[in-house]
Amino acid sequence: MSSEEVKGAAEVDIEALAAAEANAESAKAKRPKPRRMRDMALSMAVLLVPLGLFYWAWSWLAEDRQVSVVDTAENYATAASLGLPAIEPELGEDWKPISTHLAADGTVTTLRTGWYSPDGNGLQMSETSGDATEVDEGLTGAGTPVESAGIEWASYELDSGEAWVAVIDGATVVLSAETDGTADLDDLAAGVAAAS
Secondary structure (H helix, E strand, C coil): CCHHHHHHHHHHHHHHHHHHHHHHHHHHHHCCCCCCHHHHHHHHHHHHHHHHHHHHHHHHHHHCCCCCCCCCHHHHHHHHHCCCCCCCCCCCCCCEEEEEEEEEECCEEEEEEEEECCCCCEEEEEEECCCHHHCCCCCCCCCEEEEECCEEEEEEEECCEEEEEEEECCEEEEEEEEHHHHHHHHHHHHHHHHHC
16 A cells, blocks of 8 residues: 555545544534523423412402392391291301392291301301201201200201201201301301300
8 A cells, every 4th residue: 555545544534533523513512401400490480470470360359259248137027027036147247148038838937048158158047937848858867966156956968068957946047058168157156146
């Protein structure tokens, strides 16, 4: 092999080596950089900030919910004239009466009042001169004893939630709440006890 051929082969090897190095540099440049904690924290912040703002706005809007308050005085006065005790529970200003209904069917009078609790739950207080089935047909049997505010109640699990029943001043009083509002039954019972 002549010196020219050796020189040519060496140049080819040098060019191949240079090309290989260039390819290696190119591959390094294309490889993604490893993620740093700072980058991940920024990505999370981009997601969490809008969620936080949405939650804050939702809470603010829910806090200012207005309910339509009804005047229960007329139905309570009529119920009293028909022989019901017409117990008006002593509740705080945050409790709002939202519905009232009086039904007189022969010898049975039933007064129902819907309440909106401070926690945003709907409850109902019913008084009847009949038995508890006049209020809800599911209120049969002895129920489970519950004591609240010095009154012995019978508790019933219903499809819609829970109901407490007691006989007060000769009338059957039924307190009922949907599942979300059962924690407020104690407060409503305390209001009934204070008024009776």
